[in-house]
Amino acid sequence: xxxxxxxxxxxxxxxxxxxxxxxxxxxxxxxxxxPFGDPSDVVVIGTLNNTRVAFLPRHGRxxxxxxxxxxxxxxxxxxxxxxxxxxxxxxxCGSLQADLKPRDIVVPDQLLDFTKxxxxxxxFGEGIVGHVSFANPFSSALSKALVRALLSxxxxxxxxxxxxxxxxxxxxxxxxxxLFRAWGxxxxxxxxxxxxxxxxxxxxxFAVMAHVTDYxxxxxxxxxxxxxxxxxxxxxxxAVAQKCIAEIAPMIATLPHESAGAxxxxxxxxxxxxxxxxxxxxxxxxxxxxx
Numbered sequence: 001x002x003x004x005x006x007x008x009x010x011x012x013x014x015x016x017x018x019x020x021x022x023x024x025x026x027x028x029x030x031x032x033x034x035p036f037g038d039p040s041d042v043v044v045i046g047t048l049n050n051t052r053v054a055f056l057p058r059h060g061r062x063x064x065x066x067x068x069x070x071x072x073x074x075x076x077x078x079x080x081x082x083x084x085x086x087x088x089x090x091x092x093c094g095s096l097q098a099d100l101k102p103r104d105i106v107v108p109d110q111l112l113d114f115t116k117x118x119x120x121x122x123x124f125g126e127g128i129v130g131h132v133s134f135a136n137p138f139s140s141a142l143s144k145a146l147v148r149a150l151l152s153x154x155x156x157x158x159x160x161x162x163x164x165x166x167x168x169x170x171x172x173x174x175x176x177x178x179l180f181r182a183w184g185x186x187x188x189x190x191x192x193x194x195x196x197x198x199x200x201x202x203x204x205x206f207a208v209m210a211h212v213t214d215y216x217x218x219x220x221x222x223x224x225x226x227x228x229x230x231x232x233x234x235x236x237x238x239a240v241a242q243k244c245i246a247e248i249a250p251m252i253a254t255l256p257h258e259s260a261g262a263x264x265x266x267x268x269x270x271x272x273x274x275x276x277x278x279x280x281x282x283x284x285x286x287x288x289x290x291x
Contacts, residue, residue: 005030007083008045010252011054012245013075013195014090014209015063015234019044019055021242032081035281036073036123040065043078051249054082058091058191067168067190068118076198077123081284085257086142086205088248089196090241092230093163093189094172094216096181102233104156105240106187106210107147108163111137113193114180116167121194123201123285127278130201130266137196139205141255146207149247155240161186163210165193171225177218188216201266202285203259209244211237264289 006028012018019027027046032039044055056075059065079087093106100106115121124130143159150157164180166172168190172180180188187210199206213233214225223229263286267274271290279290 005032005082006045006052008052008054009083009085010051010249011056011079011082011084011087012090013056013058013087014241015057015059017235017238018090018241018245019046021048021245023246024048024053032078034074034077034081034284036077036120037071039075039078040070043082049246049249051252053245053249054079054084070191072194072198073120073123076195076202076204077284080202080204084204085260086139086252086255087199088142088146088207088209088245089192090209091189091191091211092213092234093187093210094214094225095212096177096185096188096216096218098219100158100161100186100212101156102212102214103237104158104212105150105237106158106161106163106212107143107150108187108208108210109136109138109140109143109160110162111192111196112162112164112183112185113197114164114166115193118167119194121197123198123282126281127269127275128282129268130263131268132201132262132266134197134200137200138207139258141258142205142207145248145251145255146209146244149244149251150209150240152247153240153243155237155244163192163208164188166190172216174217177216180216181218187212200259200262203262205255205257205259209241211241
């Protein structure tokens with residue numbers, strides 16, 4: 001393990017199976033400390049398809065952290081420190097629509113946050129106030145590239161959809177599942193919020209590779225979701241996810257950086273009123289805007 005921090009523009013947040021893939025070479029591990037604490041685990045960096053890629057296991061190795069315990073701010077801050085401009089988030093999800101079947105993959109274009117306020121969802125606060133635009137939560141260019149890579153990798157892929165994030169760690173009740181369907185949501189999971197919001201504040205383009213593992217619990221003809229169901233179907237899709245990441249990695253250099261400047265005019269606090277500790281804390285995220 002080394003503490004010398006290299007620069008890398010593309011990162012993947014997901015499980016450990018993603019950075020043990022064939023073809024990943026020149027692997028190193030980096031322990032990174034941020035003003036927002038330590039990330040979920042060390043960041044693994046390797047070369048894939050002639051492209052440097054950073055991998056961060058969201059729940060820590062061995063899956064030690066619940067969705068509410070994940071240090072989302074530290075994770076995004078650590079990747080920002082590396083120079084990351086684009087993130088693909090890989091996660092499991094439940095289907096809320098009959099045409100989204102287990103082992104299908106959804107690349108959502110909208111987000112509904114139904115978490116309960118237990119998670120730090122912003123880098124702002126404690127001395128500095130800011131508001132970023134979030135009308136379109138995911139990067140259009142990165143999402144389109146992700147869809148292309150998934151189709152090329154043989155994944156049954158759906159372009160677009162609304163992802164609702166619940167607090168967890170429990171799964172939904174049937175009443176909740178039916179409510180989410182009535183709201184027009186397509187998939188449900190536990191980690192997209194606040195990852196997507198923090199990535200936007202940090203000016204990192206963000207897209208989601210959501211693997212459908214179940215029908216949540218609304219479908220009367222299907223068994224309600226279980227951990228065994230999730231693990232088995234995620235594992236069955238692992239090869240597609242690995243191939244997709246290898247496909248998309250060299251595309252990153254050709255994509256626009258859509259979130260660049262997202263926080264430039266977000267800060268409402270007068271420069272003279274920003275406390276030194278708040279300025280220091282945010283220096284790794286938007287230091288250029290606080291001078």
